[in-house]
Amino acid sequence: MSNIKEKFTSLLSGRSFPSALLTVILIAAVVFVNIIAYTVTTAFGLYLYEKEEDDLSISSAGDGYFADAIAEGKEVSVIFCSYEKEVREHATGSFVLETAKNFAARYPDLINLKFVNAVTKLEEESGEPFDLSVYKTYRDPGNGEEYKFAINPTSVIFEYKVDDGEAIVKHNYRVVTDTSTQVGYAPFYTLDSTGTITSYNGEEIFASMVRWVLNDSHSTAYVTVGHGETADVSLYNILSCAGYYVKQLNLKRESVPEDAGLVVISNPRNDFERSSDPSVVTEISRLENYVERGGSFFVTVDPYSGALPVLESFVSSFGITLASTDAGRAVVKDSSLAITPDGFTLVANHAEGSASEAMLSASGAERGVILREVSPVTLSGNAQPILVSSRSAIAQAGGETVNNAAPFVLAACSELPNDGGKSARLFFLPSVYLTAEDAVVTEGYSNKDFIYSVFGEYFECGDMPYGTRSVLYDTQKLENLTMGEARLYTVLIMAVPAVILAVGAVILIRRKNR
Amino acid sequence: MVAIFKREMRSYFTGAIGYAFLVLFLAVAGAVFAGTTLFSMSANVTTHFMLMMVLSGVLLPILTMKSFSEERKTRTEQLLLTSPVSVTSMVIGKFLAAYAMFAASVLFTSLYFLLLIPYGNVKAALLIGNIVALLLVGAVFIAIGLFVSSLTENQLAAAVGTIAIILALLAVGFISLLLPSTYWLRYVLDAISVFNRFGTFTSGYFDVASVIYYLSCAAIFLYLTVRVFDRRRYN
Numbered sequence: 001m002s003n004i005k006e007k008f009t010s011l012l013s014g015r016s017f018p019s020a021l022l023t024v025i026l027i028a029a030v031v032f033v034n035i036i037a038y039t040v041t042t043a044f045g046l047y048l049y050e051k052e053e054d055d056l057s058i059s060s061a062g063d064g065y066f067a068d069a070i071a072e073g074k075e076v077s078v079i080f081c082s083y084e085k086e087v088r089e090h091a092t093g094s095f096v097l098e099t100a101k102n103f104a105a106r107y108p109d110l111i112n113l114k115f116v117n118a119v120t121k122l123e124e125e126s127g128e129p130f131d132l133s134v135y136k137t138y139r140d141p142g143n144g145e146e147y148k149f150a151i152n153p154t155s156v157i158f159e160y161k162v163d164d165g166e167a168i169v170k171h172n173y174r175v176v177t178d179t180s181t182q183v184g185y186a187p188f189y190t191l192d193s194t195g196t197i198t199s200y201n202g203e204e205i206f207a208s209m210v211r212w213v214l215n216d217s218h219s220t221a222y223v224t225v226g227h228g229e230t231a232d233v234s235l236y237n238i239l240s241c242a243g244y245y246v247k248q249l250n251l252k253r254e255s256v257p258e259d260a261g262l263v264v265i266s267n268p269r270n271d272f273e274r275s276s277d278p279s280v281v282t283e284i285s286r287l288e289n290y291v292e293r294g295g296s297f298f299v300t301v302d303p304y305s306g307a308l309p310v311l312e313s314f315v316s317s318f319g320i321t322l323a324s325t326d327a328g329r330a331v332v333k334d335s336s337l338a339i340t341p342d343g344f345t346l347v348a349n350h351a352e353g354s355a356s357e358a359m360l361s362a363s364g365a366e367r368g369v370i371l372r373e374v375s376p377v378t379l380s381g382n383a384q385p386i387l388v389s390s391r392s393a394i395a396q397a398g399g400e401t402v403n404n405a406a407p408f409v410l411a412a413c414s415e416l417p418n419d420g421g422k423s424a425r426l427f428f429l430p431s432v433y434l435t436a437e438d439a440v441v442t443e444g445y446s447n448k449d450f451i452y453s454v455f456g457e458y459f460e461c462g463d464m465p466y467g468t469r470s471v472l473y474d475t476q477k478l479e480n481l482t483m484g485e486a487r488l489y490t491v492l493i494m495a496v497p498a499v500i501l502a503v504g505a506v507i508l509i510r511r512k513n514r
Numbered sequence: 515m516v517a518i519f520k521r522e523m524r525s526y527f528t529g530a531i532g533y534a535f536l537v538l539f540l541a542v543a544g545a546v547f548a549g550t551t552l553f554s555m556s557a558n559v560t561t562h563f564m565l566m567m568v569l570s571g572v573l574l575p576i577l578t579m580k581s582f583s584e585e586r587k588t589r590t591e592q593l594l595l596t597s598p599v600s601v602t603s604m605v606i607g608k609f610l611a612a613y614a615m616f617a618a619s620v621l622f623t624s625l626y627f628l629l630l631i632p633y634g635n636v637k638a639a640l641l642i643g644n645i646v647a648l649l650l651v652g653a654v655f656i657a658i659g660l661f662v663s664s665l666t667e668n669q670l671a672a673a674v675g676t677i678a679i680i681l682a683l684l685a686v687g688f689i690s691l692l693l694p695s696t697y698w699l700r701y702v703l704d705a706i707s708v709f710n711r712f713g714t715f716t717s718g719y720f721d722v723a724s725v726i727y728y729l730s731c732a733a734i735f736l737y738l739t740v741r742v743f744d745r746r747r748y749n
Binding site: 023026027030033034035037038040041042339340341476477478479480481483486489490493494496497500501503504505507508511 | 527528529530532533534536537538539540541544545547548551552553555556557558622626629630632633634635636637705721722723726727730733734737738741
């Protein structure tokens with residue numbers, strides 16, 4: 001025994017045994033252990049991994065605007081066009097099912113879930129035949145128009161039906177079908193330009209669809225085309241969730257229809273037509289005709305678009321004028337409170353004034369509105385400021401500061417009285433970013449609720465689905481960090497090595513001189 | 515071992531090496547943090563730690579280059595080898611001193627992420643995983659640095675040699691990317707790549723096999739360092 005011990009000790013100390021051999025044996029053993037560990041973990045996936053569960057719980061936002069419907073004993077059916085098991089196993093449908101169950105649990109008297117197989121046309125619970133074809137067309141009781149819906153196994157139908165015991169006296173329904181992707185349930189999600197899901201908006205879609213079928217009349221929002229308009233998909237979605245039918249309007253061919261509740265002019269690149277001859281019907285004369293009828297306008301323009309003198313003249317007739325210089329339109333920059341290094345992405349806050357305060361009160365959107373590359377506007381007449389910049393902002397044009405009299409008005413609204421008695425209303429924002437997908441899908445700012453407040457409060461379109469929460473897929477954005485704070489933190493962080501350098505230099509010099 | 519550790523720590527701050535390492539590491543980490551989070555508007559910790567892992571391969575040789583080269587050059591190595599301290603204790607003492615400097619720097623710079631909490635979702639588990647991974651990789655790099663330092667009395671040669679070996683280890687991961695995914699050599703290169711092993715941590719996985727890999731890599735180089743001095747002591 002002592003012999004073995006002596007040999008082992010000797011081996012380790014390398015005096016009488018070949019240490020190179022021992023080294024090779026040890027390294028081989030270590031490599032072998034590593035191969036085993038690597039193979040086992042790779043083959044069997046033996047990792048410790050913290051899986052993040054998405055929080056699909058719904059907010060209390062619906063409590064207020066569903067209260068009346070619940071009190072009146074109304075019931076809305078949410079019909080999935082697949083059996084429950086299939087929806088649960090669907091990659092994107094499972095979220096929608098979870099939201100539906102959360103709604104049914106929170107509002108059991110209002111929400112009733114049904115599952116129907118779109119192929120066999122059988123309802124899951126009763127096993128009875130269920131006719132889905134009736135939902136393929138819908139005649140709106142308000143405007144009398146007929147709308148067509150596509151139905152497939154990933155469709156979700158929201159239905160409100162009233163019968164007097166003998167016949168159906170009211171039948172409002174809306175079909176939500178993914179017609180843009182092959183994945184299914186896409187309308188419940190926000191997708192970026194590459195088709196990647198950026199957020200899940202189930203609560204917002206459910207709340208707005210339930211609210212939609214409970215209402216009998218719905219306005220139509222007409223989005224102008226023919227001027228290179230670049231309306232975001234998210235703007236269409238918000239208009240839809242706000243309760244509008246959304247249609248396109250080519251003013252070169254047609255006037256603003258009688259059923260128009262809103263005309264949206266979103267970031268035109270080319271100007272509108274105008275004629276000095278009042279007898280000639282032009283795009284502007286058609287808009288002016290709508291003004292006479294007390295219409296509503298939601299106008300956004302890109303500060304970097306070409307000159308739009310006709311449109312700007314139309315907007316200025318409401319008392320709202322874009323700030324321009326010889327070097328082009330001015331753009332607001334805020335080096336300290338911006339949230340991008342270039343200083344052009346700012347957080348705008350509600351201005352003082354009755355219209356702005358009413359919007360803020362309705363939406364509770366106190367987190368500010370994120371805007372990028374926005375021009376300041378000047379106001380006159382009935383125009384009221386809605387959003388303003390901070391006091392640290394400046395206005396630049398052609399790279400030069402042209403105005404430092406902040407705060408600047410960044411969004412405004414105005415009423416134009418007319419002979420008809422009903423004033424026309426206009427909301428104007430000289431920025432393309434308000435309705436951009438990454439601006440509305442955010443936890444840090446209130447763009448979506450702000451837009452809803454413009455429709456709900458200023459255009460008097462009724463209750464809006466304020467405060468619904470989205471599940472963001474990129475949860476690691478630093479949304480509220482301003483560039484001023486970023487620079488301050490960087491200075492603090494870099495001060496540490498500077499202090500160590502100074503202390504070290506002093507210590508070493510003193511030691512050398514001692 | 516404790517005596518060697520204390521002596522080594524003292525030597526870092528009686529000379530310029532300790533200050534130089536701290537200043538460079540904290541400045542680089544601060545710049546990387548500002549660039550990858552504050553000015554990128556992201557609470558994602560992965561890019562920061564990936565870059566710090568690569569940069570540590572260049573910064574850590576500052577700490578280790580003089581560990582044994584200096585002793586050899588100033589002839590204090592003979593004192594150490596004849597002192598009543600085992601070679602293993604001497605090597606581990608020096609390793610722990612360098613590692614303490616590195617670990618303190620890493621843990622201090624990790625505190626920067628506390629600044630982000632009011633502004634975004636800093637994933638604590640991912641942050642901890644990345645810190646552990648960087649500390650493990652640091653142990654390997656320091657062990658390599660000590661081994662190379664034990665082979666030469668030229669500090670510059672020690673630093674350059676260490677950086678070369680570390681870059682070669684990192685390059686293995688990039689070379690594997692050039693190979694077809696089904697090729698057996700790619701599997702082998704992935705298995706021995708310091709870079710790829712780090713990737714499992716930055717993806718949010720706590721990979722026990724990678725922990726074993728890093729610890730065994732560090733142990734092998736420390737063992738080789740011990741063997742170098744053992745041979746020198748008895749020859």
